[in-house]
Amino acid sequence: MTGSTRILVTGHNGYIGSVMVPLLQCAGYEVVGLDTGYFRGCTLGASTTSVPAISKDLRAIEPSDLAGIEAVIHLAALSNDPIGNLNPNWTREINAEGTVRLAEMAKAAGVRRFLFSSSCIMYGMSEASVVDETAPLAPQTEYARSKVVAEEALRAMADDRFSPVYCRNGTVYGFSPRMRFDTVLNNFMGSAFTTGRVEVHSDGTPWRPVVHVEDVARYFRLMLEAPRGDVHNEAFNMGVDSLNLQVREIAEIAAEAVPGAQLVLMPQPGADQRTYRADFTKFSRTFPNFEFRWTARKGAQDLYQALCSIALRHEDFTDKRFTRLRWLNHLLETRALDDNLHWQIEQQNVA
Ligand SMILES: NC(=O)c1ccc[n+]([C@@H]2O[C@H](COP(=O)([O-])OP(=O)(O)OC[C@H]3O[C@@H](n4cnc5c(N)ncnc54)[C@H](O)[C@@H]3O)[C@@H](O)[C@H]2O)c1
Known part of the structure; x- marks a missing residue:
């Protein structure tokens, strides 16, 4: 599969999608987006790329939405644990059942490759020191469970004509026009930049x-x-070993990237102790020529430059638009979204 292929990117208006779509367009792909637009107005700094798109809830897609599509990159999801804890049904419906329905329609429409944006979080609190793709899955949260359920259902659909691939991501960081400050390194960087402190609330x-x-x-x-033979129905932990870091190291990297910033350790009982150290051997063995361009240190320095260029203020860093749970809560409280997370009012009016 090369450029000029028509691909559907779901969740294209999100944090990852807003960076991925221009990269795919530059590579010659004809990209069609699909997103309900929960975070459409949650932009920071750089403008976003426009792309032909289906403005629709994943739960309402129809076979005609897949017409002429050759591959799907499926990013759309409620994208973290706190949202899953808010209402487990939403995460089940969108992340698990929505994925299965999309994949069934894609397969029926002749889509050959279906890339599922999964997560290393499905390994849970692993007793093993490192977890490869064969490690038992021990999802601790509704979000993690939704990724396991979706992967299992996709696996059963794989055949000669349909190749699902399970891309198990670590925690993503770096600048995006639809920024998130609720992932670990982005959060530490935002704090270092706007307060001069990086606080770690665990050991x-x-x-x-x-x-x-x-x-x-x-x-x-x-x-x-x-x-196809390299990826058909395969799960990959996506990364290299040097990207496995302890939270304390990530905090040090953020503090070092911002001149004058200090690291403050504030261990608290009951702090988030989820831990997983991913084994990336399968990825590097299968794709020996792929180089990760960014180490955490280099990426943090680049993010520092990006935050300088937009002169990030403390009120931007703490704005609900950049924390997924808080923004969805805002849409619910203002009744922009109903109790099933469907839009009740025109999206343009949502500030
Ligand atoms: N960001 C990370 O650190 C990370 C890590 C591991 C896995 N992932 C996965 O990667 C994917 C993208 O993550 P992200 O950080 O860009 O998340 P994000 O929250 O920024 O973007 C998700 C997008 O999906 C859309 N969406 C959500 N529910 C929808 C629905 N019912 N119908 C249509 N669109 C819907 C949202 O509007 C949003 O634009 C997700 O599947 C997430 O679980 C992300």
Whole structure:
């Protein structure tokens, strides 16, 4: 699969999609987006690329939405644990059932490759020191469970004509026009930049694989173009070992990237101790020529430059538009969204 292929990118108006779509367009792909636009107005700094798009809830797609599509990159989801805890049904319906329905329609429409944006979080609190793709899945949250359920259902659909691929991402960071400050390194950087402090509310020992959003966009392209035999019905932990870091190291990197910033350790009982250290051997063995362009240190320095160029203010950093849970809560409280997370009022009117 190469440029000029028509591909559907769901969730194209999100944090990752807003970086991925221009990269795919530059590579010659004809991109069609599909997004309900929960975060459409949540932009920071740079303008977003426009793309022909279907403005629709994933739960309402129809076979005609897939007409002429050759591959799907499926990013659309409620994208973290706190939203899953708010109402587990939404995460089940959108992330698991919505994915299965989309994949069934895609397969029926003749889509050959279906890239599913999954997560290393499905390994849960692993006892094993490192987890490869064969490690038992121990999802601890509704969000993590939704990724497991979706992967299992997609696996059963794989055949000669339909190749699902399970891209298990670490925690993504880096600048995006639809910025999130609710992922670990982005949050530390925003705090370092606007307060001069990076606070770690745990003992800092849990492991997190982190990956730069531009490398994420690049490896999804790699997965589109890889020979079918390398990726058909395969799960990959997406990364390299140097991207496995302890939260304390991530905080140090953020503090070092921002001149004058200080690291403050504030261990608290009951702090988030989820830990998983991903084994990336399968990815590097299958794709020996793919290079991750960003180390966490280099990526943090680049993010610092991006935050300087938009002169990020503290009120931007703490604005609800850049924390997924808070923004969805705002849409619910203002009745822009109903109790099933469907729009009640015109999206243009939502400030
Ligand atoms: N960002 C990370 O650190 C990370 C890590 C691992 C996996 N992932 C996965 O990657 C994908 C993209 O993540 P992101 O950070 O860009 O998330 P995001 O929240 O920024 O974007 C998700 C997009 O999906 C759309 N969406 C949500 N529900 C929808 C629905 N019912 N119908 C149509 N569109 C809907 C939203 O409007 C949004 O534009 C998600 O599947 C997420 O689970 C992200």
